[in-house]
Amino acid sequence: LGWLAKAGWTVNPDDPANAKLLETLPEHLYDVPPESLTATPVFDGATNDEIAGLLANSKPNRDGDVMVDGDGKTVL
Structure with a gap:
């Protein structure tokens, strides 16, 4: 998941697809540059x-x- 930290993310709290993620993700982590x-979530107990x-x-x-x-897959 180092790639994810390098890329950053923006979680839209108004998107229903993010409802489950928002149950555990702290608000200050909704937008990460x-x-x-x-920290790599796998070693921190992320589901x-x-x-x-x-x-x-x-x-x-x-x-x-x-x-x-969302599956971590890409098409080259």
């Missing part, structure tokens, strides 16, 4: 749903492309 120092939620809300790269979906 790229290249932030972030699969939390990780998938953050992946689904990752920020686009410099070309404007979102590189992964």
Whole structure:
């Protein structure tokens, strides 16, 4: 998940798809800029749903492309 910390994320609290993620994600982590120092959630007890939620809300790269979906998959 180092890639996710490098990319950053923005979680829209008004999107119903994020409801479950928002139950556990602190409000100050709704918007995290790229290249932030972030502890890797897997080792901090994050659930699969939390990780998938953050992946689904990752920020686009410099070309404007979102590189992964909520499953952490991408098409090259």
